[in-house]
Amino acid sequence: MQPPRQPFWTRSRIRSAIIQVGFVALLAFFVHFLLSNTMTNLARQGIASGFGFLENRAGFDIAISFLDFGRNDTYMRAFWTAVVNTLVLSVLGIALATVIGFMIGLARVSPNWLISRLAAVYIETFRNIPLLLQLFFWYFAILRPLPGPRDSLDLAGIVFLSNRGLYLPKPLLDAGAQLGLAALGLGLVIALVMARRARRYRAATGQPRRVAHWWFLGLVVLPSSVWLATGARLDMSMPELQGFNFRGGMVVLPEMLAAILGLSIYIAAAVGEIVRAGIQGIDHGQTEAAQAMGHTRGQIMRYVVIPQAMRIIIPPLTTQYQSLAKNTSLASAIAFPEIISIIAGTTMTQTGQAVETIALAMLFYLTVSLFIAAVMNFFNWRVTRLSF
Numbered sequence: 001m002q003p004p005r006q007p008f009w010t011r012s013r014i015r016s017a018i019i020q021v022g023f024v025a026l027l028a029f030f031v032h033f034l035l036s037n038t039m040t041n042l043a044r045q046g047i048a049s050g051f052g053f054l055e056n057r058a059g060f061d062i063a064i065s066f067l068d069f070g071r072n073d074t075y076m077r078a079f080w081t082a083v084v085n086t087l088v089l090s091v092l093g094i095a096l097a098t099v100i101g102f103m104i105g106l107a108r109v110s111p112n113w114l115i116s117r118l119a120a121v122y123i124e125t126f127r128n129i130p131l132l133l134q135l136f137f138w139y140f141a142i143l144r145p146l147p148g149p150r151d152s153l154d155l156a157g158i159v160f161l162s163n164r165g166l167y168l169p170k171p172l173l174d175a176g177a178q179l180g181l182a183a184l185g186l187g188l189v190i191a192l193v194m195a196r197r198a199r200r201y202r203a204a205t206g207q208p209r210r211v212a213h214w215w216f217l218g219l220v221v222l223p224s225s226v227w228l229a230t231g232a233r234l235d236m237s238m239p240e241l242q243g244f245n246f247r248g249g250m251v252v253l254p255e256m257l258a259a260i261l262g263l264s265i266y267i268a269a270a271v272g273e274i275v276r277a278g279i280q281g282i283d284h285g286q287t288e289a290a291q292a293m294g295h296t297r298g299q300i301m302r303y304v305v306i307p308q309a310m311r312i313i314i315p316p317l318t319t320q321y322q323s324l325a326k327n328t329s330l331a332s333a334i335a336f337p338e339i340i341s342i343i344a345g346t347t348m349t350q351t352g353q354a355v356e357t358i359a360l361a362m363l364f365y366l367t368v369s370l371f372i373a374a375v376m377n378f379f380n381w382r383v384t385r386l387s388f
Contacts, residue, residue, distance in 0.1 A: 038355060053351045054079065060346055062337045064253055075347055082342035083364060089256065089338060090325040090368065093263040097324060100268035105275020106301070119272065127269035132330050134266055139258035139334040149245050160239055160246060166257055167239035170250040176232030183226040187218030259331040267324045274316045278309035310383045318376035322369045329365075339364050 039049060054076040062069050066088055067081045107119035126134070144163055146153070152162035160167040173181065194214040201209050226232075239249030282305050290300040332341035339361050348357040 049353075049355065051356055053353050053356070056351075058347070059350070062342065063335070064256055064337050075351070078342055078347060079360060082337065082339045085336075085342075086325075086328050086338040086364070087368075089259055089263070089328050089331065089336070092260050093267065093324050093328070094321050096260065096264035097267040097271055097320070100264060101271025102275055104268060104272030105279065108272060108276040109279050123269045123272050125269075126265055127273070129266075131262065131266045131327055132333060135258060135262040135330060135334050138261045139254060143254040143258050149241055152241075152246075158238060160241075163254065164245060164251070165254050166252040167246045167249050168252070169239070170237040170248070172235040172237055174233050176227065176230030177234050179230055180223050180227040180232045184219065184223040187222040189218075190222075191215045191218035255331070255334055255336040258334055259328070259336045263324055263327060263331075266327075267320050270320050270323075271317065274313055274320070275309075278311075278313035279305055281312045282308050307383075311380075314376060314380040314383060318373055318380075321372050321376065325368050325372060326365055 043049075055074055057071075058073055058075050058078045059071050060078075061071050062078065062081055062085075064085060065081050066084045067077070069077055069081045104119050104122055107115045108123070110116050110119070146161060146163040149160070149162045149164055152160040152164075152167075154160055158169050191211070191214045195211045198209040198211045201207070237248045237250075239246040239251075241247075279301075286304055286308075287300055290304045295303070328338050329340040331338050332345065335341070343357050344361045348354055351357070
């Protein structure tokens with residue numbers, strides 16, 4: 001006698017599919033309810049909705065802008081200016097935090113007692129003070145009280161630091177110099193590709209392959225040839241005190257300088273602890289074996305410990321990079337014009353488009369965080385694949 005057939009909705013795969021479809025339908029209904037309710041309330045209060053306001057005249061200036069922007073430009077131009085400002089701050093902060101963090105992490109595992117303790121003090125101090133307070137400290141306690149341009153701090157007569165900002169020489173590149181710079185980048189790519197091929201050849205055969213000549217050709221011969229062929233010329237615009245301020249060169253305003261210092265030093269403390277944990281997570285027997293083979297401490301750290309520690313370091317490092325990118329929003333507290341200050345602040349106040357401006361800011365941070373995660377996951381995949 002055959003057993004009774006099982007109802008199709010009781011099968012595990014069918015039941016799982018039904019539950020998932022039901023959850024998606026419920027989520028779609030909830031999102032539709034929120035959107036329709038929001039649009040109804042906005043219409044009842046006479047508040048316009050939509051993104052048409054982005055084509056209107058902004059009517060305000062932006063003190064720090066990496067794009068040309070004036071008060072007659074549109075809100076859309078202001079949005080892209082805020083995006084570029086935030087991205088520049090994020091990239092500079094991540095780069096500086098990485099350098100400082102790795103130095104602190106290496107110092108943390110140093111056999112020198114004093115260096116190790118100083119690194120520990122740095123980590124415990126900066127990661128336990130709120131970031132907003134650190135931004136206030138750098139801006140209001142360090143940079144704002146600096147002397148004026150006439151009494152600015154002078155470094156070799158070419159770099160000046162005052163309460164107006166950090167003044168640096170500015171390179172002026174003609175067309176030939178720009179081509180030479182592009183040739184330098186191309187040469188660097190060629191040298192890196194050849195170095196990678198040499199590493200693969202050594203891993204496959206055990207025989208070394210020289211690549212020094214590729215580095216020389218890529219970084220010296222190629223850009224020098226382009227430079228001489230085009231008659232390139234490199235000039236420098238030097239900052240000079242004229243009247244009550246400096247003229248010429250380029251300036252990093254105090255708001256941006258304080259934001260870079262605050263973000264990078266704060267995140268570097270966490271990066272340093274991540275690096276320490278990654279290094280100490282490698283089995284000590286491998287370092288002992290490398291010492292027995294006659295390798296120096298620097299060689300052991302470079303060729304044995306760090307490559308394996310990267311598998312431990314990269315995942316939490318991704319979170320810190322995302323945290324730094326999102327924490328750029330705090331820079332609005334010291335008047336740095338980033339996405340929150342310009343879009344969720346000035347633009348929302350002038351237009352009343354709260355939903356749209358907040359949505360733009362949220363979409364920007366979501367996109368940046370997902371991009372950082374994608375890049376770091378790819379890097380982690382490469383490191384993990386090469387480690388086995």
